[in-house]
Amino acid sequence: xxxxxxxxxxxxxxxxxxxxxxxxxxxxxxxxxxxxxxxxxxxxxxxxxxxxxxxxxxxxxxxxxxxxxxxxxxxxxxxxxxxxxxxxxxxxxxxxxxxxxxxxxxxxxxxxxxxxxxxxxxxxxxxxxxxxxxxxxxxxxxxxxxxxxxxxxxxxxxxxxxxxxxxxxxxxxxxxxxxxxxxxxxxxxxxxxxxxxxxxxxxxxxxxxxxxxxxxxxxxxxxxxxxxxxxxxxxxxxxxxxxxxxxxxxxxxxxxxxxxxxxxxxxxxxxxxxxxxxxxxxxxxxxxxxxxxxxxxxxxx
Ligand code: ARG
Numbered sequence: 001x002x003x004x005x006x007x008x009x010x011x012x013x014x015x016x017x018x019x020x021x022x023x024x025x026x027x028x029x030x031x032x033x034x035x036x037x038x039x040x041x042x043x044x045x046x047x048x049x050x051x052x053x054x055x056x057x058x059x060x061x062x063x064x065x066x067x068x069x070x071x072x073x074x075x076x077x078x079x080x081x082x083x084x085x086x087x088x089x090x091x092x093x094x095x096x097x098x099x100x101x102x103x104x105x106x107x108x109x110x111x112x113x114x115x116x117x118x119x120x121x122x123x124x125x126x127x128x129x130x131x132x133x134x135x136x137x138x139x140x141x142x143x144x145x146x147x148x149x150x151x152x153x154x155x156x157x158x159x160x161x162x163x164x165x166x167x168x169x170x171x172x173x174x175x176x177x178x179x180x181x182x183x184x185x186x187x188x189x190x191x192x193x194x195x196x197x198x199x200x201x202x203x204x205x206x207x208x209x210x211x212x213x214x215x216x217x218x219x220x221x222x223x224x225x226x227x228x229x230x231x232x233x234x235x236x237x238x239x240x241x242x243x244x245x246x247x248x249x250x251x252x253x254x255x256x257x258x259x260x261x262x263x264x265x266x267x268x269x270x271x272x273x274x275x276x277x278x279x280x281x282x283x284x285x286x287x288x289x290x291x292x293x294x295x296x297x298x299x300x301x
Contacts, residue, residue, distance in 0.1 A: 017289070018289035018290070021290075022289070025058075025059075025212060025213075026058070027059055027060070028061065028211075028212035028213070029060075029061040029062075029063065029173075029206075029209050029211040029212055029213075030055065030060055030213040030215060031062075031065060031205050031206035031209070032048075032052065032062060032065070032202070032217065032284065033065050033198055033199050033201075033216045033217060034065065034067070034112075034198075034217055035066055035067025035068070035069060035198050035217065036067065036069070036217070036278055037278050037279045038217045039070075039278075040070070044279070044281060045112075045115060046115070048217070048278075048284065049116050049119050049121070051282055051284040052064060052116065052121065052284070053120060053121035054285065055284070055288070056122075056179055061173050062179055063169065063180045063182065063205065063209075063211075064112065064123075064179065064180070064182065065182045065184060065198050065201050065202040065205060066109065066112055066181065066182070066198060068100065068108055071107060071108055072103050075099050076096065079095075079099060081099060086141050086153050089158055090158070091156050091158075092195050093157075096157075097156065097193055100157075100185075101127075101193050101195075104127070104183040104184070104195075105125075105183045105185055108183065109125040109126075109127065109181060110125055113125040113181050116181070121179055122176075122178050122179060123179040123181050124178040124179070124181065125181045125183070126168060126169075126172075126181070126183070127183040127184075127185040128183075128184070128185050128186040128201070129185065129186075129191075129193070131171075132165050132168075132187065133164065133165050133166075133167075133169065133182075134164060134165075134184070134185070134187065135161070135162040135163040135164075135165070135187060136159035136160065136186025136187060136188055136194035136196055137159060137160060137162045137188065138157075138158075138159060138188070139155065139159055139194075140152050140153065140154065141158075157192070157193060157194050157195055158195055158196075159186045159188070159194025159195065159196045160194075160196065160200065161186065161201060164204050164208035166208050166209050169182075169205070169209065170209075182205070184196045184197065184198040184200075184201040197257075199216055199257065199261045200261060202216065202261075203261040203264055203265040204264075204265075206273075207265045207267075207268025207269065207270060208268070210268075210269045210270070211265075211270050212271050213270065213272050214262065214265045214272075214273040214274070215276060215288075216258055216261070216262070216275050217276060217277075217284075218275055218278055219277075219278065219279065220255075220275075221280075221294070222234065222275055222277065222295040222296035223250065223251060223259075223296040233295075234250075235292060235297065236299065237296060237297070237298045238298075238300070238301045239299070239300050239301060246259075259275075263298070266298070266299065271299075272298075273297070273298045273299070274287050274295055274296070274297050274298070275296045275298065277294065277295060283295065
């Protein structure tokens with residue numbers, strides 16, 4: 001810090017800029033979807049954990065919902081289990097589901113919890129089965145056959161959220177001040193397991209809790225007006241602008257489900273949703289505690 005290229009005044013300004021946000025978000029719940037690239041290196045993992053710990057220490061209630069990162073593929077390969085994909089979704093038969101659940105709940109979840117605890121935070125790991133938190137139902141996919149006819153395909157244990165029971169989250173968060181770390185495994189009515197997209201789970205949990213924010217850590221800087229022009233990032237998008245942006249192909253591909261997830265959360269009462277770059281260390285702090293943020297914020301009109 002001594003030989004920092006910033007003057008003492010500039011460094012103080014960083015903290016002063018953060019002050020109104022620290023005040024505004026005190027006591028507020030922020031759900032963060034953590035996955036993809038932000039899980040790749042130890043340095044990035046540590047940065048995410050430290051951001052979350054800092055949020056907690058300044059009085060916010062962060063909740064982490066995580067994906068599987070590269071670990072699921074790695075273990076399926078090790079056990080020589082092959083996967084088929086339908087519309088980009090893994091067909092999750094029983095042996096695959098076993099691995100998905102073991103890796104997400106037993107390995108990835110506990111590693112995150114352990115890392116937060118080691119860095120001085122207090123985390124508790126949960127999956128959707130704990131306290132009946134995520135009730136799920138089976139998801140079916142539709143594909144077009146050669147004649148253009150739509151057919152329904154069974155993709156196994158891939159699920160969607162039926163209902164979120166917030167009780168367990170609230171009790172560990174409020175009563176004991178823990179940071180909940182959630183694996184996106186849901187339970188069906190008969191106790192069977194479902195693998196659910198982590199963005200969806202994060203959005204639904206944020207909605208059910210009436211969270212202040214939903215933050216999706218992704219593999220891109222945000223939404224660009226012109227993908228070739230890095231300066232054209234759309235810093236704020238209003239929900240009324242989204243249809244047009246989709247028609248114009250500005251919100252496209254993998255961004256569509258993410259934006260839809262934001263819309264659903266906003267409709268459920270979340271105040272602001274943010275799509276930010278998980279590859280950039282401390283992107284959460286840069287988005288939350290600066291005026292301009294660094295990604296794309298999607299908000300109601
Ligand atoms: N820090 C403020 C917030 O979290 C503003 C963020 C603005 N972000 C943006 N991408 N325009 O509410």
